[in-house]
Amino acid sequence: MSSERILVRGSALPVALVGAILARRWSGKGKELVLAPEREGANASTVIARPDHKNVHAELGLAIESLAQGAEAVPVLAVATTCGTGQVSLPFSPYGMARGGTDFHHFWRRAIASGEQPDLAEFSLALRLDRAGGRLPLSTLAQLPLEFGLRMDRLRYIEVLSKRATSLGAFIADDAGTDADLIVDCRVGSNRSGWIEDRLLIADENDIPGLEWQICVNAARRFLGLAAKLSDSETERREYSRLARAESARIRDFRALLRDPEPRETEHASLSRKIDLFEACGRIPSEDFEVFGQPEWLAALLARGIWPKRYDRLADSIPDKQLRSWLSSMQRQIGEITDRSLRA
Amino acid sequence: MKGNPIQRVIIAGGGTAGWMTAAALAKLMGNAGVSVTLIESEAIGTVGVGEATIPPIAKFNAQLGIDEHEFVRETQATFKLGIEFNDWGGLGESYFHPFGRYGFDLEGLDFHQYWLRLRELGDARELGEYSLNTLAAYAGKFLKPEPDHGQVIGQMGYAFHFDASLYAAFLRRFAESKGATRIEGKIERVERNPESGLIAALALDEGRRIEGDLFIDCTGFRGLLIGQAMGSDYRDWSHWLPCNRAVAVACGKNGDPLPFTRSTAREAGWQWRIPLQHRTGNGHVYCDAHLSAERAEEILLANLDGEAISSPNHLRFQTGHREQFWAGNCVAIGLSSGFLEPLESTSIHLIQMGIAKLVALFPGSIEAPFERAEYNRLMTDDFTHVRDFLILHYKATKRDDAPFWDYVREMSIPESLKQKMDLLRSRGRFFKYDAELFDLTSWLAVAEGQGWGPEGYSPVANGLSASNLSQSLANMRAVYAKTIDAMPTHQAYIDRFCKAARPARRADAA
Numbered sequence: 001m002s003s004e005r006i007l008v009r010g011s012a013l014p015v016a017l018v019g020a021i022l023a024r025r026w027s028g029k030g031k032e033l034v035l036a037p038e039r040e041g042a043n044a045s046t047v048i049a050r051p052d053h054k055n056v057h058a059e060l061g062l063a064i065e066s067l068a069q070g071a072e073a074v075p076v077l078a079v080a081t082t083c084g085t086g087q088v089s090l091p092f093s094p095y096g097m098a099r100g101g102t103d104f105h106h107f108w109r110r111a112i113a114s115g116e117q118p119d120l121a122e123f124s125l126a127l128r129l130d131r132a133g134g135r136l137p138l139s140t141l142a143q144l145p146l147e148f149g150l151r152m153d154r155l156r157y158i159e160v161l162s163k164r165a166t167s168l169g170a171f172i173a174d175d176a177g178t179d180a181d182l183i184v185d186c187r188v189g190s191n192r193s194g195w196i197e198d199r200l201l202i203a204d205e206n207d208i209p210g211l212e213w214q215i216c217v218n219a220a221r222r223f224l225g226l227a228a229k230l231s232d233s234e235t236e237r238r239e240y241s242r243l244a245r246a247e248s249a250r251i252r253d254f255r256a257l258l259r260d261p262e263p264r265e266t267e268h269a270s271l272s273r274k275i276d277l278f279e280a281c282g283r284i285p286s287e288d289f290e291v292f293g294q295p296e297w298l299a300a301l302l303a304r305g306i307w308p309k310r311y312d313r314l315a316d317s318i319p320d321k322q323l324r325s326w327l328s329s330m331q332r333q334i335g336e337i338t339d340r341s342l343r344a
Numbered sequence: 345m346k347g348n349p350i351q352r353v354i355i356a357g358g359g360t361a362g363w364m365t366a367a368a369l370a371k372l373m374g375n376a377g378v379s380v381t382l383i384e385s386e387a388i389g390t391v392g393v394g395e396a397t398i399p400p401i402a403k404f405n406a407q408l409g410i411d412e413h414e415f416v417r418e419t420q421a422t423f424k425l426g427i428e429f430n431d432w433g434g435l436g437e438s439y440f441h442p443f444g445r446y447g448f449d450l451e452g453l454d455f456h457q458y459w460l461r462l463r464e465l466g467d468a469r470e471l472g473e474y475s476l477n478t479l480a481a482y483a484g485k486f487l488k489p490e491p492d493h494g495q496v497i498g499q500m501g502y503a504f505h506f507d508a509s510l511y512a513a514f515l516r517r518f519a520e521s522k523g524a525t526r527i528e529g530k531i532e533r534v535e536r537n538p539e540s541g542l543i544a545a546l547a548l549d550e551g552r553r554i555e556g557d558l559f560i561d562c563t564g565f566r567g568l569l570i571g572q573a574m575g576s577d578y579r580d581w582s583h584w585l586p587c588n589r590a591v592a593v594a595c596g597k598n599g600d601p602l603p604f605t606r607s608t609a610r611e612a613g614w615q616w617r618i619p620l621q622h623r624t625g626n627g628h629v630y631c632d633a634h635l636s637a638e639r640a641e642e643i644l645l646a647n648l649d650g651e652a653i654s655s656p657n658h659l660r661f662q663t664g665h666r667e668q669f670w671a672g673n674c675v676a677i678g679l680s681s682g683f684l685e686p687l688e689s690t691s692i693h694l695i696q697m698g699i700a701k702l703v704a705l706f707p708g709s710i711e712a713p714f715e716r717a718e719y720n721r722l723m724t725d726d727f728t729h730v731r732d733f734l735i736l737h738y739k740a741t742k743r744d745d746a747p748f749w750d751y752v753r754e755m756s757i758p759e760s761l762k763q764k765m766d767l768l769r770s771r772g773r774f775f776k777y778d779a780e781l782f783d784l785t786s787w788l789a790v791a792e793g794q795g796w797g798p799e800g801y802s803p804v805a806n807g808l809s810a811s812n813l814s815q816s817l818a819n820m821r822a823v824y825a826k827t828i829d830a831m832p833t834h835q836a837y838i839d840r841f842c843k844a845a846r847p848a849r850r851a852d853a854a
Binding site (some may be wrong): 021025026027028029033059101124128224225226227228229233236238239243273276277279280282283285286287288289290291309310313315316321 | 375451707714771800807
């Protein structure tokens with residue numbers, strides 16, 4: 001082969017998404033990018049893009065407005081998923097407002113210690129808006145301090161991404177064979193990932209809304225961050241696989257927290273640490289290469305009945321009366337914003 | 345709050361670590377019902393650790409609400425834009441480790457990948473020509489970046505050189521104004537509860553006894569509480585960082601202070617030069633297996649910019665850290681917790697990290713096993729990341745003129761560092777761990793500066809045509825040159841905003 005050829009194959013959405021991101025960078029003389037998507041099921045429904053969508057789509061030159069039109073994109077403030085105790089809503093934005101560098105939930109925990117029983121979800125604008133069920137216009141959302149993802153029609157999103165990929169120089173082939181310097185196998189739904197010789201495997205379970213999208217994005221970026229001469233990339237392959245393993249471990253921990261019958265009995269030190277420290281003092285330690293945000297971990301921990309025994313001492317820095325007044329004022333404001341936003 | 349909440353924090357030892365801790369805890373925990381008491385003895389000298397700092401120090405001062413210009417005035421400080429390394433890669437070679445980034449990213453790709461491509465096309469310009477910090481440092485210029493200064497000046501990162509003893513005194517006044525109490529006295533004994541093993545009190549001279557709930561060991565290399573009383577072992581890293589002694593001396597100024605630290609490699613170690621407003625701090629860090637104390641002092645004194653104004657102060661140290669930074673109800677901060685040579689000015693930063701983590705994990709009660717485990721894990725990570733970066737300076741050398749350099753050049757290195765060096769070498773790739781202090785700019789500066797720089801570049805950089813690329817980089821250089829022209833000199837900035845109003849009260853050596 002005179003040029004370096006990358007073949008991206010597998011499920012239609014991952015191929016289109018990874019293909020578009022690669023096409024943005026892996027282009028030009030001596031480079032060939034071929035996409036070989038499998039046929040998507042006729043009943044394919046929606047896909048969730050996590051808040052990172054802003055960066056990804058901006059880099060691809062896809063405006064949110066055009067996605068709203070082309071892929072029926074609507075904002076998503078939280079995603080619902082199953083956990084060992086039923087359903088849990090995972091918000092993309094923090095609960096309440098941090099104060100003096102101390103996360104809000106410590107103040108909430110202090111209020112509980114003082115005998116009050118406020119529901120933490122009442123202090124989450126994201127969850128209140130999500131529960132209210134209204135559809136916020138993007139213009140309204142832009143004015144609120146909220147992280148949001150996008151829910152899109154799967155087939156139409158694939159179409160948008162495929163068009164973008166081809167406009168950036170990728171080719172789509174029904175039968176591309178296996179003639180390539182690197183084959184990117186997109187098998188989200190299986191459980192093996194890494195870069196082994198001439199195979200780059202992008203895989204994980206697709207059982208948490210938004211996970212499939214994020215895994216593909218992270219894998220494509222990771223590859224681009226390391227991409228070199230494909231035939232001579234041993235160091236890069238090792239590093240890619242190390243980073244992919246770290247990411248898988250973070251996802252594994254989150255999934256175990258949500259779904260294991262007894263998450264406290266986990267054999268994984270990183271999850272044990274999260275549970276133990278949160279239970280001890282309300283802090284959620286962060287590991288390298290986290291995939292899920294702190295608000296999502298907090299929601300999952302609480303949903304599994306893991307509660308902090310105490311709050312951060314810095315939450316004692318305001319008097320009781322001021323704390324009560326601050327909490328009720330915040331609750332009121334969130335209610336007002338929710339009402340106003342839904343009327344907009 | 346349930347249980348037996350911590351109400352009394354006792355800090356053993358003053359100096360930089362002690363007073364930084366006292367200032368932070370008094371300011372941040374004072375309103376949460378925590379009292380802070382610091383015990384120090386004027387009879388015991390302080391090491392006066394690190395006069396040179398790195399940019400995060402500004403965050404520490406800002407969190408405390410300290411006015412930066414006042415701090416500079418009070419500590420005879422100067423501004424620091426980076427570190428110049430001489431004779432590290434090879435004799436006669438020099439490079440600059442800047443605190444601000446290189447160039448501007450293009451099309452979402454790191455700037456240096458384009459620079460590498462241009463170099464492969466035959467352009468011999470150095471990375472430093474795309475660093476505002478490097479250009480300003482060598483032009484003797486400085487301007488504190490403000491939010492409305494735009495993105496070029498916004499690239500400038502800075503730290504300080506200051507008199508550590510004056511900084512401790514400055515923080516003492518601050519801490520006391522926030523309610524911290526100082527007790528003059530010498531710690532004679534550490535009393536432990538025979539059942540729990542926890543520290544119950546510190547017995548001082550004249551029969552005094554100070555009880556507390558949480559004890560902070562800032563007793564320096566002695567580790568009176570953490571080592572001697574709590575038995576936390578020391579993890580020795582001297583096989584990777586073999587320098588184990590230093591000799592420090594202050595000398596008179598020679599002209600206006602330059603806004604950077606200088607590190608010059610010597611036959612069995614290296615020499616620092618730190619310019620302050622009123623004097624220059626100097627020191628020679630070396631390995632006693634390869635150099636005698638007498639010879640080390642001789643080398644230092646022969647390479648001063650001005651006349652020595654203090655007696656040479658000899659120090660011994662062991663590179664490494666405590667196995668447990670927090671043991672029982674004792675937390676070690678500063679030299680008692682571990683030591684990494686000040687090659688990248690990280691001593692005060694590691695104090696700052698210890699304090700920040702202690703505040704974040706401040707225990708609810710005397711027994712706090714999970715907070716303690718997390719603190720120990722995070723501090724171990726901090727030390728390990730800094731260690732790897734320091735080893736890079738020794739490993740990535742071509743020097744073969746002395747046995748010391750032969751040893752460090754040939755020594756085996758941690759796997760974590762090997763992987764990083766391989767990635768940097770191949771095509772300038774770098775993945776930063778979340779808690780890692782030094783970023784791509786730092787690793788690239790040292791690797792490239794010492795001849796371990798990237799051999800190739802990311803093919804993604806081929807996305808721009810050669811002429812476009814050349815023009816973009818020429819534009820960047822023009823913007824930097826114009827910006828440097830408009831900046832005041834470092835001395836002029838100090839004179840205008842933060843000139844020390846009076847002579848230093850103490851002029852300790854580094």
